[in-house]
Amino acid sequence: MPDRTQMSRTHPSRKPCLTAVLRMAGLRPTRQRVALAELLFGGPHRHVSAEQLHSEASVSRVNVSLATIYNTLHQFHEAGLLREVAVDASRSYFDTDTSDHHHFYVEDEQRMIDIPATDVAFQALPEAPDGMVVTHVDVVVRVRKAHS
Numbered sequence: 001m002p003d004r005t006q007m008s009r010t011h012p013s014r015k016p017c018l019t020a021v022l023r024m025a026g027l028r029p030t031r032q033r034v035a036l037a038e039l040l041f042g043g044p045h046r047h048v049s050a051e052q053l054h055s056e057a058s059v060s061r062v063n064v065s066l067a068t069i070y071n072t073l074h075q076f077h078e079a080g081l082l083r084e085v086a087v088d089a090s091r092s093y094f095d096t097d098t099s100d101h102h103h104f105y106v107e108d109e110q111r112m113i114d115i116p117a118t119d120v121a122f123q124a125l126p127e128a129p130d131g132m133v134v135t136h137v138d139v140v141v142r143v144r145k146a147h148s
């Protein structure tokens, strides 16, 4: 796992930028939100669960409860900064890449791998129910290590 504390120390200029991103998304840039945004958006695109982000926050000495992490992730999701990918009833991942794409879910590692949108094709999709529109289609392909 990359040392995010180190990263934010070497890139102090990211902070004003993330503050602006939060403001543009309609969220007040509180200290906690900015700190969590740094952890989430400070590197390449990734998929993170609330529990993972919580432990990263502890390592980076960002003192927030798991409940605050959940709330913040859902606020970021509602503001369009994150995409939520639910793999089952009890587990969701938050994707910093909000563009259209699909996922492999590696069951034994609890890890998501991106699948480009163009790699998945549908022969038929049902019409949305009356008065509704399709927002997007998520495909999660579940995989595990092949044992020979």
Ligand SMILES: [Zn+2]
Residues within 6 Å of the ligand: 047, 095, 097, 101, 102, 103, 112, 113, 114
């Ligand atoms: Zn993804």
